Amino acid sequence: MKADPFNRNCGSRQVIDRIGDRWSVLIVLALAHGEQRYGELAQRIDGVSQKMLTQTLRGLERDGIVTRTVHASVPPRVDYALTDLGRSLLDLVAGMEAWATTHLGEVEAARARYDAR
Amino acid sequence: MKADPFNRNCGSRQVIDRIGDRWSVLIVLALAHGEQRYGELAQRIDGVSQKMLTQTLRGLERDGIVTRTVHASVPPRVDYALTDLGRSLLDLVAGMEAWATTHLGEVEAARARYDAR
Numbered sequence: 333m334k335a336d337p338f339n340r341n342c343g344s345r346q347v348i349d350r351i352g353d354r355w356s357v358l359i360v361l362a363l364a365h366g367e368q369r370y371g372e373l374a375q376r377i378d379g380v381s382q383k384m385l386t387q388t389l390r391g392l393e394r395d396g397i398v399t400r401t402v403h404a405s406v407p408p409r410v411d412y413a414l415t416d417l418g419r420s421l422l423d424l425v426a427g428m429e430a431w432a433t434t435h436l437g438e439v440e441a442a443r444a445r446y447d448a449r
Numbered sequence: 450m451k452a453d454p455f456n457r458n459c460g461s462r463q464v465i466d467r468i469g470d471r472w473s474v475l476i477v478l479a480l481a482h483g484e485q486r487y488g489e490l491a492q493r494i495d496g497v498s499q500k501m502l503t504q505t506l507r508g509l510e511r512d513g514i515v516t517r518t519v520h521a522s523v524p525p526r527v528d529y530a531l532t533d534l535g536r537s538l539l540d541l542v543a544g545m546e547a548w549a550t551t552h553l554g555e556v557e558a559a560r561a562r563y564d565a566r
Contacts, residue, residue: 334550335549335550335551335553336550337471337474337475337546337549337550338475338478338479338493338494338495339495340495340496342553343553343556343557344546344549344550344553345471345549347548347549347552347553347556348469348471348474348545348546348549349470349471350556351469351545351548351549352465352468352469352470352471352474352545353466353469354454354462354465354466354469357454357465357469358454358455361455362455376455377455378455378456378457379457393563394559394560394563394564395556395559395560396555396556396558396559396560396562396563397556397559417552417555417556417559420548420552421548423544424541424544424545424548427540427541427544428465428468428469428541429454429461429465431464431468431537431538431541432452432454432461432462432464432465432468433451433452433453433454433461434452435464435534435537436452436459436460436461436464438513438534439460439464439467439512439513439514439534440460441513442511442512442513442514442534443511443512443513445513446510446511446513447511
């Protein structure tokens, strides 16, 4: 059976949630140029809570999009990197970032018009 | 100031939420070939609740992505269509759908491996 997100039982709907989530998008973009430590991600993704960052990284790891490597140093160092599957997302999330930043002004203007009606 | 979703105060984060949301993606795709009535959308997007469909359409209208036209018939007919801004999203949401359906099997296999650890 072909996957189809218009079908309520198709798991591709959940995959859209995963890849379209703001934190997923920012994490994948932050890993575009190579692995990052947890603390580097926390710093790069301004304002993300520890809970959301940890939860999103765990979801991305579970879905096969990032790898998590614990180094046996003191204190232990935890690195995250994109898998091949994760790298296949890069163009798409870059497209989302580009659309959001390019059209932000238009979206905000539309909201102001709507709210003024 | 350039929009940057890595900045916690930048509105582009909200725009990513809007365009990455599963219901937004499915609505924009459903409108790709022209306007649709509310009831047609409800039928096409299998399993969406009336509440979520109404709420998402209102958000998309507010953000300037869809138009809502009420025809003075009995009963009144309500049509939705993409704006130019909405049409500029089509490639991106088609890319999200394509990634989700193409890679669903890999994601599900990764989840099964993760859950079996």
